Each structure stands twice: as structure tokens, then as C-alpha cells.
Amino acid sequence: MTLIDLANPSRFLTLAGRILPWLVAITALVLAIGLYKSAVAPDDYQQGATVKIMFIHVPNAWLSMFVWGVMSIAALGTLVWRHPLADVAAKTAAPIGAAFTFLALLTGSLWGRPMWGTYWEWDARLTSVLILFLMYLGLMALWRAVEDPSRAARAAAVLTLVGSVNIPIIKFSVDWWNTLHQPASVIRMGGSTLDRAFLIPLVVMAIGFTLLFLTLHIAAMRNEILRRRVRTLQMLQASKSAA
């Protein structure tokens, strides 16, 4: 089974139908383990129980960038390889990515209130993630503005690739500018600075949220394909009854 075999939407649908129940089960299991581990993780000596917001915040923030990466690859699939499912993948990923980005901003601001004393700070990383959120919304608006899905796909693909310039800026903003947001601590040169008691729940939650994205994305792709089929059938019926 290679990527080109999935060019046939029916084959993708059967595969998705076979994978999805397993994926849902694994996601639920990993997320349950992650939530349990985060619940029993010790309180931080400075931050108290608020440190547990991190177990939700960091996976969401990481996915907000990961989803844009997925969309960029899908955009290449649309423009370069002309893969028929690439635009379905790109279209369905956008709302999911926007939701993750919104949750990252929301949890971050809930954590910021007791820790920094403010819900919002115009700090480099917060601002660049907010721009990412705006770009997700703009992209969704673009998808809805063009009627023909293949035209919309190519316009959105160009914009996605241009917008991907923002991803490294977000990733390295905390290293380039000396900001309020703490610098990278999980993946860095010379190993993680996080204690194992915090690192393990965080990694489990990150895997769980990535699986959640995969599940939601495959389900959304399946819905989008079915929605397009329904639309085609309705158009056929309309043209038949008109004739």
C-alpha cells in the first residue's frame, strides 16, 4: 500500500473504515494514561498545581505547528504531485489546526493569569502564535470563498506554503528574542531540562494529542469525501429533474 494507491477515494474510505476504530481505541487509551499520569504528577515547588496546565498546553501548542506542517505537505501534494486526496487533507486539517491553536492560546492565558499576572502579554511567541491562529482563520475563509473545490485547493495551497514561513519564527522566537515565555526545554541541545516526573506525562500527552489529531483528521477526510459525493449526487439529481 503506497501513497499513490490512496488516490482512489473509495480505497481510502475502506482503509479509513478499517483503521479508525483501532485508532480511536488507541487514542482513548493513551490519552487516559496521559491524563492519569498528569493528575498524579507532583506539584511544582514554585507553580503549585498550575503546572498541570502545561500537560494540556504544550501538546496543543506543538500540534498547532504540526498541523500547519501537515497542511504544507498536503499543499505540495496539491501543487506538485497533484494527488487527488491532498486538497481534502489540506481542507479538513485547517479547522482542526485552528482549534488546537485556540486551545493552546486559551490554556496559555489561563496559566498566565496566576503566573505572570496577566491573561495576555505582547510577547514574541504569543504574538506569533496569534498570527498563526489568524492565518488558520483566513485559510478557512479562503476555502469557503471559492465555490469550485479544486480552484480553492490551489489558491489555499499557495497561501499555506507562504504561511509556513511563520512556523520556524514561532519555534525559535523564544530563542531569538529574550521573552517572557520560557525557552525550549523539552527538545534542546544537551538533553531536556525537565524532571522525569514531568517529562513522562508530557510525552504521553503529546503522543495522545497527536493520535487525536490523526483520528480527527482521518474521520474529517472521510466526511469530506462523502460530503463531496452527496453534493455531486444532488447536482446530478437537480440537473435530471431540470431536464
Place this chain on the structure above:
Amino acid sequence: MTALTALVRRDVRVALRVGGGALIGVLFFLTVVVLMPFAVGPDLALLKKLGPAILWLGALLASLLTLDRLFTADHDDGSLDLIVMSRTPLELACAAKALAHWLAVGLPLVAAAPILGLLLNLDAVATGAVALTLFAGTPALTFTGMIGGALAVVLRRGGLLLSVLVLPLSIPVLIFGVAASNAAVSGPSPFGTPFSILCALSLASLVIGPFAAASSLRHGLD
């Protein structure tokens, strides 16, 4: 090369003649700047502090709102199809069109900035800094905005959506443009660092813009 010079010359000429609307950008810039004292109050000290930011914001909006005509006018009269079909690479043709747009719209904005600076109580140093940063930064606005201009051809009725798509891309230019102007006026931080980044943004958009615009035109027209 001659084809590109001809294209630049034609676009500038069309923009400056009746119906071209190049100078409407400057008029819009003036109106936005005049509106600001009504909104924040005629406090000269405050206006002096906000001046660089107001000028940058006005120039950003003025250059953004003129961009949707960059390709749609040519699309309406059919000359865009000729440009796409010609032997000149579309990327270079796009770059030439953006250059012409900058000459007709961006450069007047830069020239108008010192006069508008007087209205905002800016001193000579601040005015010079804003004009210089606008001169270095407006090409970036034009060349990234060009991507939106090309999308307008695909969208037909772009308008508001276009601004939503292009504005996030122009945020870095705004940040470093205003940072450099403020550094020249008041800041202990050096003027050179944000100004160099601003120039770098312009140069990068000079490369990215034409390719992205040409690719969305090529895919959007067929």
C-alpha cells in the same frame, strides 16, 4: 529584458493616467493620518510619540488597499492572459508588475511621509527615520501583497478576504519598520539591527512574492 522594461513602463503609465488610481493611495494615506488626531485627541506630545506607528499603519493600509487592482485590471481587459502566455517567465513578469506598482504607489507614499510627519509633530530625525524605513519596507509590503493580488484574480470578489489573508504576512514588516523608526527617535537600542532585518524582509519577499504570485496565477487562470 526589453519586454520587462516595456511592462514596467506601461504599468506605471497606466497607473498615473486617468482611472489608474495611483495617487488615490497617497490621498488615502493623508486621510488615515488626519483621522488619527480625531481618534486619539490633538495632544501633540502623544502624537509625536505615536507618529511613526501612525505613519507606518497608514502606509500599510494604503499599499494594501491598492493591491487588489494589481492583477484584476489586467485580467478584466485580457492583457493578463497575454502576459501569462508570453515567452517571458511569468515570475519575472510578476516581479516587473510589482516593481511598477511600487514605483507608482509605494514611492509617492514614501515621498508623502515627511509632509504628513509635520501634521504629527515629528522632528527632523524622526521624519527622516520614518521615510527611510518606509523606503526600505514598502517593497516588502508590495511584494508580499502581490500574492494576495494574484489570489484576487482567483477569488474575483476578494475585497475583505484579501486583507485578512495578506495582513498577517505583513506583520513582521510593520514590527521592524516601527521598531527601527522608534529606535532612531528615542531608543537606546541601535537603529541598525531592526533596519537590517527590515531590509532582509524586503529582499526575501522580492524572491518569494513573484514565485507565489506566478504559481497562483498559473493555477487560477486555467
